[in-house]
Amino acid sequence: MAESAEQVHARVMAAADERGRVPLPSVAAWDVFPWEVVDGQLAAKPLAAPAPEEARQGQGGVDCAACADRPQGVIWAHDRWRLRHLSERSGLPLVLILEPVDHLDLPDLDDAMAAEHGVLAVRIARIVEGLPHVARCHVQRIGDGAEHLHTWFMARTAGLPSIRGSFAVDWDDILPPGPEDVWRADLADVARQLAAYDGRAVALDG
Ligand SMILES: [Zn+2]
Known part of the structure; x- marks a missing residue:
């Protein structure tokens, strides 16, 4: 059972400084982070000049991390799809990745695979939103970092008003x-519930 809002809040406050703040995450130093402080005021960064698109990880299926021999963090799998967690825990209660077994991006899916992607997305969202203390399961495909389709499922805790949208x-x-x-x-729990529809739950590493 995921932590309640009160449990999350107490744990984060215990790790925060005297003003209730935790350290800035590394994303704040990324080039794509859109905000910066100018003359003591928060401001949007200037829009960078046009530039060639960067190659994505696994472009053309070459050295694709998702196509590696033994994908890490898999919690559920069947012949065409698998669901996995990230290599490390993060701030939200659950962050999951749905990806095809074959090297395909979203526009590459044929109608049958597209239909399965939709059905699986609904099942995963339904299961995650059914977990105690989880209000929402955000679903998104961005795909700027890696070519192999990876659809994100991000659970947010119910009753924490900072963490909306x-x-x-x-x-x-x-x-x-x-x-x-x-x-x-x-x-x-998610793997077991998803396997009740189809596929198989995979025992966690470690
Ligand atoms: Zn791949």
């Missing part, structure tokens, strides 16, 4: 991760 993605980087045993129990 698309800024949940930022809070995932800001907040310290919760207890590992809670996270592992929720991962196993």
